[in-house]
Amino acid sequence: MQDAPNRPYHHGDLRRTVIETxxxxLREEKGWQFTLREVARRAGVSHAAPYKHFPDKAALLAELAMIGFDRLRESLSAAKPTASNSxxxxxxxxxxxxxxxxxxxxALYRLMYSAEEGQAVGIHLNERALAVFDxxxxxxxxxxxxxSIRKRPIEGQAAAGWGLVHGMTMLAIDGLLVPEKVGSAPLDAALSTLVEGLGSPETLRAPAIRSARGPGRVKTFCFR
Amino acid sequence: MQDAPNRPYHHGDLRRTVIETxxxxLREEKGWQFTLREVARRAGVSHAAPYKHFPDKAALLAELAMIGFDRLRESLSAAKPTASNSxxxxxxxxxxxxxxxxxxxxALYRLMYSAEEGQAVGIHLNERALAVFDxxxxxxxxxxxxxSIRKRPIEGQAAAGWGLVHGMTMLAIDGLLVPEKVGSAPLDAALSTLVEGLGSPETLRAPAIRSARGPGRVKTFCFR
DNA sequence: ATACATTGTTGACAGTGACTACTTAAGGGC
DNA sequence: GCCCTTAAGTAGTCACTGTCAACAATGTAT
Incomplete structure (x- = not known):
């Protein structure tokens, strides 16, 4: 649409273009260091143009972080429709x-949880993050x-779940877990332990989740 | 020792001074962005002096990360001498x-687990990190x-423990947990769930760890 | 049509990390 | 004692960044 042969002076929807660029x-994450000028460059726009839509770099990052929380919540919601399962x-x-x-x-995930940026945004970011937590x-x-879940203060269980999942995610991002992608052994094994902690005694009679059952299926850790 | 009135030309032990500075x-963490020039400034030395001791910024950061892992291991070792406890x-x-x-x-902890830097160092960092894991x-x-601990693949239990503790640490650093410092409710509550997942059925008869017992003692989460 | 607000461009500034050429101090061989 | 090699520190350059101010092009209300 905005692929005019001579770039029009007014871009039409630069704000959205900047965000998507x-x-x-962020998705590339080649040890890339995020640069406003590079964003502008890729968007085919002058290096200061983004400042007409975002007061500064932190504001753009905050916007990205909020979008990240929204998408994360969508991912989680989409992943759980089969409520028929245990x-x-x-x-x-x-x-x-x-x-x-x-x-x-x-990179997006790391950004979402980086304190510096979150501090700048304040309230709005929290709403989105809380939606995920919910x-x-x-x-x-x-x-x-x-x-089917132990009667314990739910905040403690939530803390355990959130902390574990956040920690495993960060470790995976930093390449400290076995190179196989998500769903591989370490995560499931850890989840198995978590579930045993959450589960009420009677439900624990059931066999542990599959991929963590036999000792042979649990790969050891691998620091690169 | 090197507090000479007229700064001596040869600093004596600039390498150590740079590291400690x-x-x-890193300890200050005022949203500080780590800068080699600032280090040199504080060390009272010209902005290029550190390059005589570290090939580049990444090398210094890697050194700091290794020191961090060493200190973390020392902290953990120092914390567990009362083996008489349960x-x-x-x-x-x-x-x-x-x-x-x-x-x-x-800031040091975040640095230790930042992939970019770790990648540059490779092996040595891993040894130190593995010592902590051990x-x-x-x-x-x-x-x-x-x-007293369930007979399960130990890697899975370790994954759960490490992931949980790493996640809680990151959340705490990013200010996403209740403002009270470590040892406060969310951590203990999460640990309680973890311990229930780790513990063998017979040991679980014992009451849960104290601070997570009553519902009233578990504070809710607090996004700033 | 004309004034105005919006949006994008250009140019400038200070600050950064990497790098290089220069200068000074320290120590060893004679 | 002297000279010379080497290590350590300094100054300055380069390319790049975030940010800002001035300017130009565009669209819009009157």
């Missing part, structure tokens, strides 16, 4: 989706109501 | 020490041998 760059499978499915999002958008809380509440 | 800066207490003690290290040295593995092995 930036998201593309709760333990539901939890592992959500957890896998979470880690997958992080490893597929490493997905987890909802599953736990349902599990406790159904009796 | 950098560690100081294993579950031992685990929570180590975990608290781990998170405390992270929150007390936020502290965790040792406790788990001991627990399995003593029967």
């Amino acid at each position: 930036a998201l593309d760059m 709760l333990r499978e539901e939890i592992t499915t959500i957890a896998r989706a979470y880690v997958a999002f992080g490893t597929e958008n490493p 997905v987890l809380l909802e599953v736990l509440r349902r599990g406790q109501a159904a009796g | 950098a560690l100081d800066m 294993l579950r207490e031992e685990i929570t003690t180590i975990a608290r020490a781990y998170v405390a290290f992270g929150t007390e040295n936020p 502290v965790l593995l040792e406790v788990l092995r001991r627990g399995q041998a003593a029967g």
